Amino acid sequence: MALQANSTQTYRGNVLVEAPALPRRPRASLGLTREARLAYAILAPTLLVIVFLVAYPFVAAIYLSLQSKMVGAPGRFVGLANYAELFRDEVFLRTAWNSVVYTVVAVLLKFVIGLAMALVLDQERPFNNLFRTLLFVPWAVPVVIVALNWRWIYDDLSGFLNNFLITFHLTSNIISWLSDPHLAMGCVVAVVVWAGTPFYAMTFLAGLQAIAKELYEAAEIDGASIVQQFFYITVPRLKTIFITTVMLSTIWTATNLTFVLILTRGGPANRTEIFPHLAYEIALGARRLGMGAAVSLVFFPVLVIFITLLTRRMLREREE
Amino acid sequence: MGGSVARTRRILKWTGNILLVVMLVWTLVPFYWMLATSLKKDKEIYGFEATLIPRQPTLDAYRRIFVQTPFLKYLRNSLLIAVGTTVASLVLGSLGAYALARLKFPGRGIIARGLIFTYLVPQSLLFIPLFAVMSFLTLIDTREGLFLAYLGITLPFCTWLLLGYFRSVPLELEEAALVDGCSRLATLVRIILPMSLPALAVVAFFSFTQAWNEFIYANVLVNSVDVRTITTGLTLFIVEDVFFWGPMMAASVMATIPPVLVYLAFQRWVVKGLTLGAVKG
């Protein structure tokens, strides 16, 4: 049987093989093997949930983006007119640029810090459980609260940062963190990173735990340095998790609007405006649902390409 | 050779400890601020009289929450839904991942690859058609409705993550067990799951957290206080243009506790050095 792509392969020992098939039974009247029927039975709840609660709304959203529709009013099909209007808007270009910068920088930082965190937590030391829990906690706090809390921290006069800096004589001026066009984006990204890094650390740590100690011991006996061990043992085995985590986090970061909504509302002067926030403002502020859907979906092709490329990369890795 | 490795190890150990301290500070300072604000009198919260350390600590904000709002009800609802979501994600995720990893059926590749794509559409867009679906299913204003909506958020990731993990479990172990007369379900429970504990822990953390923190659907799908969760309850402390920071931070502090307990509980599964003992060569 020719080696198919990803999902039908599995490990035998350390080697990637094709998952063996059951001995073929004569086909049941429905045309499905018993195994297939079992699989569908098991997957049915998951598929139902996804179809009704994700797929259907998604298709509805696409259709919405092709309409001129306001809240409470009937829609009118206009094809790609919403998208056309979007590409003519100068705010759109600024928003696109912001969205890319915001997403890329945040994901990069989360990756690096998350990996460092996972490696540190992987080391043996007393009270590791406690440290792990403490470092994961930012993820446990509702995003709304994180944003509000940080908004408060950044506050000009009542905020922690300025109070701290002034009390310890590190500055004599008040820094308007969120009002300064040069600082605002950085401040928002800092919050995104603070809240999202635990996810990376969590998944990377799970991956690190799955690597057998013997492999490191064997490599050490063979004379490999720590650095070599890291790059030749750890990294290859974490590649899948790296890619999955980055993929998911990119999607979530790019489509999250809460931080911008609460911290800056897209300001100052559109410096922190990103797609999901723009979509929200249009869909609910201007009540133009069709246009809002279009803004939300504009990034969609980019993300699809991104995911496809990454998945293909991931599969190719596994075949090595 | 051994010496330099040992030295590198020591350097790494101390670097690790320093980094740990830095990360702990960076992580915990905002929590300190949250906690401190919740213990301050209103005057100490705002303006130039804002203090780094509460000078007149008070539990008034906490009292206000419990006395003036049905906070305990919110807590109960959030817990029920989050626990339900976590359990269902673990069970359905494991079963689904098992099917995708070990069974052959048409559409297998598509489903496995397609799981990730379900995350492409943001909740901030989905919530309106989702509301229509829930309305149709008469699940508005019910805990079950929220539970289902959250499964839509957690199941794809959990299934995907477990799928990856299950695939890395060598076949020989299950084959041996099956030859010995175990049923498939038994091999799943007794062999595959124990080897995937770290991933299961992540599934538990993820599901609980998503369900616990979710805001958009909770806001739109639920009205009555009996069913309301903590996240929407928290925003009620923002009344028009007035923020009641003290009570809001107090409620936030309390809302952070259950997820922390969940993390502590499942830490046991994130154990170092799980060896794939039966691996040959």
Added chain:
Amino acid sequence: MVNGRVTRRFVLKAGVAAAASSPWWLARSSHAQRAKKLVFWHVPNFTPLADELQKQQVYEFAKQAGLKDTDVEYAVVANEQFQAKLAAAIEAGNPPDVTRLYESNVQYYAANGHLLDMTDLVDKMRREPKGIFESAMTSILYKGRAMGVPLAVNPWPVHARLDLLEQAHLEYPKTWDEFIETSKKIQSPPRLFAFGMCLGLVEDTTDNVMNLLWCYGGKMVEADNKTVVMNSPENLAGVKVIEAMFKTHKIIPPGAISWDNSGNNKAYQSKQAAFVMNPSSIYAYLDGNDKDLQKVTGLYPVPAGPKGTVNQIDTWAYGAFKKNPNPELAKGLLDYLMQPANYDKIIQSTGGRWVPVYKRLFESPFWTGKPAFKHFIKMAETGVPVSYAGSPTPAAGEVLNTQVIPKMIQRVLVENWEPAKALDECHKKIAEIYTRTEKG
């Protein structure tokens, strides 16, 4: 699998496990969403007492109308989430029966045929001795019919620190020029800035900015609700004044750029701003939290510009949705809530946040006993909505909700654009909105 034994037991166990954690209750049919006969969405009125009273009154009415408590749904919806919830509910064909709507929302939903005609009730209200503040009618009238029930008319006074003025031996400034001079004398940055003007990307900014522009003769749109006049020379003059206040005279805190709607409240309440233009929510907050500061707070009309003083009001109204299987109940509820005796109880319990829409109620000791409110009656009578010179139409609502004017002012203050250029861009955007909304 070498030995692919798919035993029946396995199938059974898997099936049970899947079923146990899957939504079998989807099959139940007994949960009907319109079991409720009266659905009221309450947006918190600011004081817990007022909220409690409103709830009581709704249930009292229900009992009078022969309903059981279980027939009533009383949902509290936070202000921030209200738009999202209402949008979803309307789209699914399941709006509440009665709720509070802000300004242009009444005309928006009326235009799309969602609201019940409340002209009868409003006429009844106007027939009360002394009637109501007619300025409240601008937002609720749609094609000559009253599509909402005005609940409150809120002037936007300037909250002023009387103690600081006294210290400097100054009077409350009568013109904007005086205002700037006075501000420079009483402020002590960075601790205390004089003018807490909201400049963030929020609704308060539109309100603050337009209020100043009106005093210079400017306005957003003509009374025909079609001719946009944003790039007029009068508006330009006003914007230049704001620019000077921020950049040259530095009487506005730089952090105002990132304020949300509570920013100016917090600034005044924490003594970081001396003058703040805001509805009396600040005053009411001080009533419960800082009586000392309240004693030295005066509520004044806005200083005059070359074209005089123009003050702003905004209106809240109750709306009843047509998709109501029991419209008489909705109308009856509103009638009950607006009966002066019931209404007054709630108004008084908001500590000065809500100004009654019945003129007569404004003469009660509750108001006359508060010297700070002495200018209020005139402001309520002569005030204009933010959409001046037009009325709060859906187009005006969209301009407000999408922060067109805050973005314009930030172009000038943050990106250092020429005011004329920023106003031109703003004018184009607003004109586009008005044209599009006209087309329908």
